[in-house]
Amino acid sequence: MGVINWIKGSVNPVPRELKYTNDEVQEKFRVFLDDEGYQPNAFRRFLAQFWDSFEKPPRYRWYLHKLDANVMFYFLLSFFIKTLDNTNISNAYVSGMQKDLALNGQQRNLFNTVFYIGYILGSIPSQFLINKVRPSVWLPCCEVAWSVLVMCIATAQSATPIYVLRFFIGLCESTTYPATAMLLGSWYRPEELAKRMSVYDLASALASMCSGFIQAGVYTSMNGLGGIAGWRWLFIIDGIIGLPICFLGFYSIPDFPNTTRVSWLSDLEKDFSVLRMAELGQKSTRKLTLRRFLSYFRNWRIYGFNWPYILFNISGTYSYFNLWLQSLHKYSVQQINLIPTAGYGMAIFTCYLSANISDRMGLRWPMLLVAVFFNFFGNLLLAIWDIPFGLKYAAFFFPEIGYPVWALILTWASEAFQDDAELRGMLSAVGNTISYSISAWLPLLAFPTPKAPHYVWGYHLMCALSFLSGIGVLFFVVMEKREKRMMGRVVNKYGLAVDPDDLMDLKMPESVVDLVREEKVAEVEAEKGKNVEVSVRVV
Template sequence: MADNTAKEENKIAQIVQVEPKRKWVSYIWDTFDKSPEERRFLFKLDAAILTFASLGYFIKYLDQININNAFVSGMKEDLGLYKNQLNYMQACWTVGYVIGEIPSNIMLTKIRPQYWIPSMEVIWAVLTFSLCRCTSAKQIYVLRFFIGLAESTFYPGMQYIIGSWYRKDELAKRSCIFHTSSALGTMFSGYLMAGVYKLDGIHGYKGWQWLFIVDGIISLPVALAGYFVLPDLPEISKPFYLSKEEVLLGQKRMQLEGRKPRAPYTMTRIKKIFSSWHIYMLTLLYVTFNNGGMGSQPVFQQYLKSHKNPKYTITQINTYPTITSAVQVITTLIYAWTSDSIFKGRRWPAILFGASVNIFCSASLAVWDIPEGLRWAAYILAGCGGGLSGLCMAWAHEICSDDNEERAIVVGSMNEMAYVLQAWLPLIVWQQVEAPRYHKGFTTVSSTSGLLICTALGTRYLHGREVENK
C-alpha cells in the first residue's frame, strides 16, 4: 500500500512542475504549456467550476440588477414607489447579504461546499419567484432581505473554492472570468426586461412581474446542477469526473503553491488571523473597490429616464446601459490576462488603472455641466473600474496561502465589509430623489477610488516586505 502511494506521488511529481516554464502560448491560455495530464485535469476543472460559478453568479447578478430594471419598467408606478423605496429595497438585500457572508465561509471550511452552496441557490430561486406576487414595498423589503441572506453564500464561497484549486499563473484569469459573469448578468437583465416587457398583461401579470418569473425559471436548473458538478476542495474531493490520480494532482498543485488544506480552528489561529495586517488591508482594498464605482446604482438608466429631448423608450432605457457592462467584460478579461502573464502575477497595476478611470468618470459627472458626449463617455467608461474584483480576490488568495482558515475568513470579510458600507452609504449619497444628478454619489466615487489607489500601493509594500522576511 505504501509502495503504491509512493509510486502515485512520484508520477504526480513528474506531471506538475514547481515553477512552470512559460512559453509564448501560455500568454494565450495558461494550460497550453503544461503536461497533457495536467492540461486534461484543468480542462475538467474549468468545465465544472467555471461553468457553475459563472452561471451562478450570472443569475445572482441578474436578480440583483433586475430590481432596478423592474423599478424603471412599471413597478414604480404600479406600487406607488415615489420616495426612496428603491434605496430601502437595495438596503434590505444588502443587510441580508452582509449577515450571511462570514458565517457561510466558515461553514465551507467545515461542511461540503457541494451541498451548502447549491442549497442556498435553490432557496433564492424560490424567493425570486415570489417577488412577482408582491403588492407593497414592505413585502419586497422582507423578500429582498432573505434573498440577500441566501445569495451571501455564493460569491465569497466560489472565490474560496477557486482559490483552493488554481495556481498563481491561473488564478486571476479564473477569478476574473467568474466575475465577468456579473457584467453579463447586468447586460442580459437589460435585454431580458426589454423582451419580457412585451409579455405585459399576459395571464394578468405586468411586464416587471414577468421579469421575476423568468429570472426564477433561469435560476432553478443552475442551482440543481451544483449538486453534481461542484468538486468541493482538493482534500475532500470525490467528483465523478475526476480520477483518484487527478484529485492527488490537485492536492500536489496546492502544496507547491503553499496553499494549506483545511484544519481545525484554534484560539492561537484566530488570534493570528486578527493580529495580521492581511485581514485589515485586504478588506479595505475590497471595500474601496466595491464602493468606488457606480455599477450598483441605475445612474445611467435614471439619466435616460429623466431625459426630455429626445425622450427615450423603455427598451432604450434598459438596453443602452448594457454598453457599460460590455466595457466591463472586455476590460476585466484584459486585466486578467495581463496580470497573470505580462505582469507575472502582479495585481496592483490593473487596480491602479481601473481606479484612475473611475476618478475621471465620476469627477466628470460630479461637475455635470459638461458636453453631452463627455457625459455619455463617462457613463460608458465607468465599466473600466468594475472588473477589479477577481484581481483583489486572487491577491488575497496568494497573500493568505499558508492558512486555509485565514483565507476563508479574509475572503468573506472582504466581501462582507464591502456590503456593510453599501448597506447604508447609498441611502445618503445615491438618494433616488436626487436622480439623475447624483452630485454626492459621484463625488464619493471619486474619493473612494483615490483611497483604493493608496490601499493597493500599501498592500503591495506590506506584502513585498513580508516575502523578503520569509
C-alpha cells in the same frame, strides 16, 4: 445506505493523507506530467495566449479542461444567476413596478438596503458553515432557496413583502462570492487564477447586461400576458432559469483538493490536485475556530486587503446611469434598459484583458492601479457634472473599465496569503459585510432618489473614495513586502513568498514529479538506493 453515507460525509469531511515512495511517485506521475517529452505545436501555443491549458501535455490539459468544464462552468452560471436576481429590481423599477405598486421616494433604495442587511448578517457565518459543511452541499441549497424567493416577488402587491423577500435573498446570496473565491484559489495556480477569477467576475457583468436585454424583451413580448405585468414576468423567468443550475452544483462543486469526493476526477487526479498546490507552498484547509477567526483582526492582512476592496466596492455609480437616461425624456423604456448594457460589454473585455496580462506577466498591483484610475476618472467627471453631453455619457462608462479590480485583488490575496485557506475565504466575507453595511445607508444620503440624476455630494464622495482605494493598493504592496522580510520567507520559482521548509519542486511539466525537497536529496543518496517514503500530510 449510499444516501446516508453521502449525507454523513457532507458534514465535517475528513482530509486525506497521501503517502508515496519516491519510486511510486515517479511511476504515478511520469506520464501524467511529462507525456513522453510532449511539445505543443504552433497552433496550441497561439491558443495558450488566450487560455493557458492549451499548451499543456495531453493528460495535464485534460485535467485542467475537466476542472474548467465543471468548476468554472458551474460558478459562471451561479454568479450569472446571482447577479441577475440582484439587479433585476432596478430594471423592474423603471419598467412598471413603480407605477403598479405606487412606490415613492426612497423605496427603490430601501429594496437594496434590506438586501444588504441580509447579506451582512449571512456573510461571515456562512464561512464558518463552509468549514463544517461541504461547499458542494451548502452552496446549491442556498441557491435553491433564493431562486424560489425571487419568483415570489412577482406576487407582491405592495412594498412590504418585497422588503421581506429581498432580506432573505441577500441572506442566501451572501455565501456565494467569498466561498467561490476561496475554492478557485484552492484549485488553480498563479498562472491560471487571474484569468479564471476574471471570467467568473465577467458573469456578473454579463448578467447585468443580459438583465437589460431580458427586461426589454419581456416588456415588449410578455407585458400583460396572462394578465401579468412585464416586470412581474421578469422575476418569474429569473427564478425558472436559476433552479436547474442549482442542482448542477451538487455534481460540479469539488469542495477542496484535500476533501474532494467528486466522481469526475480519478483518484490519481485527486492526489495530483493536492500535490500541485502543495508545491506552491499553499496550505490546505484546517478547522476554523472562533479564536482563530478573532486572531485575524490582530494582523495587518485583513485590513490591508479590505482597504482597497471596500472602498472600490462602495464607489460605484453605474447603477444610476439609467436614472440619468430616464431624466432626459428622450428614450423609451426599452432603450433605458438596453443602453447601459454597453458598459457591461466594456467590462467583459477589459476584465479578461487585464487578467490575461496579469497572469502572463505576473503583474498584480500595477494592473490594479490602472483599473482604479479609470474608476476615479469616471467619478471625477461626474463630480464636475457640467461637461459636454458626450463626455458625460463616457463618464458613466469609465468606471466599467475599472471592473477588473475584484478579480485582480482576489488573485493577489490568494497568492499573498496562501498559508491560510480560511483567511482567504474570510477576506471577502468581511469585506462584503463592511461594504454592504455602508451601502445599506450611504446611498440614502449620497444618492437620494428625489435628487436624481444630479447627485452633487454623492459623485464628489465617490471620487474621493476611488482615490483612497488606490492609496490602499500601495499600502498592501508595502505591508506584503514588510511581512515577507520580517518572517524570513523566500521566493519560490513562481514568485510566491513561502517558508523555507515549504519549498517543493514537482518539476512540472518538464520531467517527473519529485516530491523530495532539496535537503532530502542528500538523505536519499545516503540510503544507497533504499526506497525512501515521502509523506505529504494534508491537514
